[in-house]
Amino acid sequence: MEDKKKPIMIAVVVVCAVVAVGMIYKTIRSASPMRGIDSMKSAMMWVKCKEKDCNAEYQMDQKDYFRFTAENQKENGGVTPPLTCEKCGKSSVYRALKCAKCQKVFFYGFNPRTLPDKCECGFSPTEDRARAATGKK
Secondary structure (H helix, E strand, C coil), X not given: CHHHHHHHHHHHHHHHHHHHHHHHHHHHHHHCHHHHHHCCCCCEEXXXXXXXXXXXXXXXXXXXXXXXXXXXXXXXXXXXXXXXXXXXXXXXXXXXXXXXXXXXXXXXXXXXXXXXXXXXXXXXXXXXXXXXXXXXX
């Protein structure tokens, strides 16, 4: 009986140690949002202007976008602040996505009742990956 308890106890200790290390890592990582941004690979992302007369759609470096939002969220009450539009010069540019199905550029999270990456055409990369993983069409 004693021989069976020893491997179980070792496994419990190992699991607890892994959980503790994970919690410490998460705490340290969340302490500085800039730390994660600085290690981020450079990639382009879509943004879109909310001004009705402008509606500019363009790409920008995601590092620049996330650095700006991290530096300015506190001043904006924790809400993602708008960027200044390259076309109209107003503070009205927000994160956007380009639909892989219909190619429309739309605001990320425009509909709070659905997934943030779901386009008006109904396509969502998140849903698509979930369907593929479960084998559903």
